[in-house]
Amino acid sequence: MDNSGNKNYDELFCKNLIRLRKERNLRQLDLAADADISKSSYRNYELGVFSPTVPILRRLAKALKVDFNELLGGYTSNREVHEKITEIKSDVVMLLIKIKEEQKDG
DSSP, rough: OOTTSSSHHHHHHHHHHHHHHHHHOOHHHHHHTTOOHHHHHHHHHHHHHSSHHHHHHHHHHHHHHHOOOHHTTOOHHHHHHHHHHHHHHHHHHHHHHHHHHHHHHH
């Protein structure tokens, strides 16, 4: 994939790739071997230096035992989407309360 795409997407992918690897207690070397790619290529994917091609994304997803969508940073179910929205709403409400309290004190 061309690395000139959406920077936010690239950052999300990199963070997600690292998270999934660490959740499985894998070293970069282990995951690279499982996905049949070089360690240096894998490291560059985590750092966001290069973006993997679709075939490599498929191998990474298979090695991590996740679906393609989850690897790319997406959610795997409507329930997960709902939970994330609820979490964000709660954070926004707490932030608004804090702002309001600071305005009273100011």
